Amino acid sequence: MANMNRMVDPMAVTWSERYNKTFERVWAKLPNFLGSFIATAAVFILGSSIRGDWLLILVHFIKYLRNGQEDETNSTLSSEGQTLYGDFSLKDYKLEGLPYYILPAMTISYVTYLGVGGFLHWYYYVRQRDRPEEWKCQPTKWLSPELERHEILLGSLSLFFGSVLSGIISCFIMNGGRTFVYYDYADYGYVWAVLQWPAIFIWQDYLTYWGHRIFHTPFLYKHFHKLHHTYKQPTAFSVTAIHPVEFLFFQGILISPMFLVPTNWITMIVLLSYTYYHGIIDHSGINFKAYWWQPWQPNCIFHDNHHQYFHVNFGFNIKYWDTLHGTDRKKDRLYREDIFYGQGKSVDDATEGELAQDMAERESENPLAYDNNQHAYELKQSDLKTSKKNK
Ligand SMILES: [Zn+2]
Ligand SMILES: [Zn+2]
Structure with missing residues (x-):
């Protein structure tokens, strides 16, 4: 069967294909419900960790355990001067220990992107390749092997920038940098505790709509956004495969609320995870x-249409x-x-x-x-x- 499919559909992620038989053997031993549970969990994990934001979650959790106290003097991480260039010191910017934040963010991002993205690829694009009409948004069209490689390389490049940005912000918050993030819903009253959910969600999504629409005007489209539109049949790997300038722009919109309005850390984490989860789903090319x-x-077909x-x-x-x-x-x-x-x-x-x-x-x-x-x-x-x- 695998040979026959190979002729129909030349897929590029050959590493997931190469081990198909082994995967298949392990998979067959799992009970059905477990299989679909793993598939769902995989998408979710990929969604919430893809841009290194799991680190933001961890940082907030630690601060939460400390009752959200501003802890400016007792940094848990190395407080050696960290002087880099002459008078420039990371400490002046509340960024001491920065590499300790960026490196793990990067490691986890890549392991998850390739591991979970690979899993999804195998689960649908390899395992159910002979019946695309049951699950694929565009069943007769497939991304070429070159474009598969292209999106994984470009997606990984964006992850690099994303991890650096997440690392910087996490480090800044951890060192007591000023944001409007708070930890107890009671602090700003229960009306705002409820209202902030739709308010922040709408703010992020409406700005993203306009940002995206503006990136579709001829100049910006040709110079930046066209890159993301190389993929006429997007896959889970396409989600971060965008121009770095654009990536930082959209990432900026998503984290802007915590520098503008009092944002409870749980609200922020849930909304960010929700957005990333749907980023994956909406690019997967699968009829979710x-x-x-x-x-x-x-x-899902809405963005697939896009x-x-x-x-x-x-x-x-x-x-x-x-x-x-x-x-x-x-x-x-x-x-x-x-x-x-x-x-x-x-x-x-x-x-x-x-x-x-x-x-x-x-x-x-x-x-x-x-x-x-x-x-x-x-x-x-x-x-x-x-x-x-x-x-
Ligand atoms: Zn677009
Ligand atoms: Zn897209």
């Missing part, structure tokens, strides 16, 4: 759907922004990499050739990835004729 308790959350059609569906965790600003995908429009600004082109104005190309794109989508397992953007010849007649 939102749960009943998250009516604001689009299905990769397939480029300048449309700019939102991430709240689907209403695109509806509100008219940049959501519409059935009677076609979208391509050279049609900017989220409005697409009316199918009535399209040439025969453009239409044929667009129809083929639409047909390559998996209906199972949509609500009620029904393709939401299917266009039939009859639809076209009526739409042209009405005009």
Whole structure:
């Protein structure tokens, strides 16, 4: 079976393929529920640790145990001068012991990215490769081996920057640097304890929507964001495969609340984990759907559509922004990499050739990835004729 699949679909992550038989043997011995539990846990762990933010969690936990006391004199880590260049001292910036934060952040990031990302790859893209129509958003199209390598290399480069940034912030907080992070919900009253959840979530997601939309204007798109759009069929490895400038920009939006408003550490950690978890899910290329308790959350296919059609569906965790600003995908429009600004082109104005190309794109989508397992953007010849007649 494996040989037959190899011909159909040339996948690139050969290390996960090479050990397929061994994985398969171990997997077969696990009871079914355990298997799906591991798969879910793996996605979650990857999501919450991918950018070194597990370190932020740890730092906050330690500070929590210390009752959140500002501890400016007794650093637990080395307090040797750490003078690097002349008068520059890490201590002046509350960054003493910085390497002790950055190095572990990096190690864990890479081990998790390759380990868990590899696991997911094997679980769906290798193990269920012969039946992509059951789980894949674009069942007939696969990322080329070159692009698989490309996204893993680029994704790893971003992890490097992400780990450095997380290390710096963790170190800063640990050394008593000023942030608005607090530890007891009672400190700012229970109204804010409840309100901060939607407030911070909406703040992060709305800014991310606009940031992403602005990165889709011609200049910024060509120079930065196009890189992330090399992957027309994204996978879990694509999530951090973006230009470093852009990566730091979005990371900045996500951590901005703790420098602006009183943010309880639990709120921050839960929201960051939620965002990272969905970053993985939404890039996985697998037909994951939102749960009943998250009516604001689009299905995975929403961002998969963004990769397939480029300048449309700019939102991430709240689907209403695109509806509100008219940049959501519409059935009677076609979208391509050279049609900017989220409005697409009316199918009535399209040439025969453009239409044929667009129809083929639409047909390559998996209906199972949509609500009620029904393709939401299917266009039939009859639809076209009526739409042209009405005009
Ligand atoms: Zn984009
Ligand atoms: Zn993306």
